[in-house]
Amino acid sequence: xxxxxxxxxxxxxxxxxxxxxxxxxxxxxxxxxxxxxxxxxxxxxxxxxxxxxxxxxxxxxxxxxxxxxxxxxxxxxxxxxxxxxxxxxxxxxxxxxxxxxxxxxxxxxxxxxxxxxxxxxxxxxxxxxxxxxxxxxxxxxxxxxxxxxxxxxxxxxxxxxxxxxxxxxxxxxxxxxxxxxxxxxxxxxxxxxxxxxxxxxxxxxxxxxxxxxxx
Numbered sequence: 001x002x003x004x005x006x007x008x009x010x011x012x013x014x015x016x017x018x019x020x021x022x023x024x025x026x027x028x029x030x031x032x033x034x035x036x037x038x039x040x041x042x043x044x045x046x047x048x049x050x051x052x053x054x055x056x057x058x059x060x061x062x063x064x065x066x067x068x069x070x071x072x073x074x075x076x077x078x079x080x081x082x083x084x085x086x087x088x089x090x091x092x093x094x095x096x097x098x099x100x101x102x103x104x105x106x107x108x109x110x111x112x113x114x115x116x117x118x119x120x121x122x123x124x125x126x127x128x129x130x131x132x133x134x135x136x137x138x139x140x141x142x143x144x145x146x147x148x149x150x151x152x153x154x155x156x157x158x159x160x161x162x163x164x165x166x167x168x169x170x171x172x173x174x175x176x177x178x179x180x181x182x183x184x185x186x187x188x189x190x191x192x193x194x195x196x197x198x199x200x201x202x203x204x205x206x207x208x209x210x211x212x213x214x215x
Contacts, residue, residue, distance in 0.1 A: 004087050004120060005029055007192040007205065009036045011118055017082030018042065020110070022072045022103075022119075023090035027054035027065060034063035042066040044075060073099055075106040082112050086119040092166040095153075097177075100169070104181035111210040117183060120192075121204045124168040129154055171197075174206060183208040 005028070012019050012033045021030045024043030031054075034041045043065050045051050051067045058065040072086070073094070084107050094100050107117050126149075133147035146155040156164045169177075171188070178185055186209050187194075190201030197204070 001088055003192045005032050008085050008087055008118065009033050011083055011085065011116060011207070012037050012041075015082035015116070017112055017115070018077070018079055019083045019085075020044070020077060020081045022075065022084065022086035022107075023088070023093075024054055024065070024067065025050045025088070025090075027057045029085075029087045030054065030065055031058055031061050031063055034058070034065060035061065040064035040066050042068065042077065042081075044068050044070050044072060046071055073102045073106065075103065075110060077110040080112040080115065081110055082115045084110060084115070084117050086117075089121050089166070091119055092121055092168055093164075095165070095167050097173070100177055101180055104177045104183070108181040108183055108210055113210055113212045115210050116186065116207055117210070118205075118207045120206070121174070122166070122168055123171075123190075123202050123204050124152075125202065171204065174204060178206075178208045182211055184211055 008029050009032055013036060019033060019037065019039065020042040022044055024030050024045045027043065030041045030043045043054060046069065048069055051069055054065060054067055091100065094103060111117065129147045132145045134144065136144045141158060143156045143158050146157055148155065151167065153165055153167050175185065187207040188197045189195055189205040190197040191203055192205060
């Protein structure tokens, strides 16, 4: 995925305050954000290996990332952020509603009043998943796809037995998470160019805001 970079860079340019990324990985998005804004980006990831890659790539690019090892369900910042974003469908790696609710609540607590939380996720197609069940592919690495209907889960099973799992959510589930966390929906797009979300869209691109205090 590359189309998301310009979208998140655009949000970061509009942010009047600190910016943070959940599941920063190797810095694929955070490095362009830091370069475009001229400000450091706080990046959180559970993988020391990915953080080491991000650190090396940021140094090579000449930008500053504040990289922290941690679980997004325990996300916290020393200084509230104007923008927190989570690209590449990474929220789908949280297996339960409770995990997602905890993450959304932690993000809301870390935002300035009026601060934004943005993320994208797959708008799931059961028919495609059913056809892919049991299919072996060689890219990006050799793997077999498994579809667990009852758990709303797709597994990519590698040849060594290791598994990468993704749990999907419906539009109403995402909207419910926004509400219970004390956020409000600003926009829902069907793509990174701001396309309207329709019944044919295959990507959720959400922007939510922390509610401003009254008075």
